[in-house]
Amino acid sequence: MSKILDLQLWWPELFEGLDSRIRNAIVQVLASSWHEGWEANREDVENFTDFICGEYDREEYLRRAVAIVSDS
Template identity: 40%
Template sequence: MTLWPDPFVDLDEARRDVFRQAFASQYLSGWEPNRADVVDLLNLKRGVITRDEYLQRIRLRAQGPMTSAAG
């Protein structure tokens, strides 16, 4: 929330605290979030995207940028 405060602006303090605790727990487990991870997780919990969409986005980011084989 300190790094990317804008995705949290519409949350009340109680909801921010829930996310703060969840992110801290995951970070201690080895998760190193980026802004896209945080936004997608917030959108999942808000019901903006489905669990399947969330998992697909994570997989795509894990694969990294697509490179061209043309040469």
């Protein structure tokens, strides 16, 4: 596991156009998972960011999350 979690540095394009409140909320939720052992990856961050921004509903978010895990 990386010693530093800097999602906005690693994948800045996923955070473009988001206000600081939304960016911070996304980072805080994912940091909590990271502290529990989740390995940060672009697919998960993109899926969660798109969901939070309203790109799709919870059902689609979960479907995509399962697909990401299945592909691993």
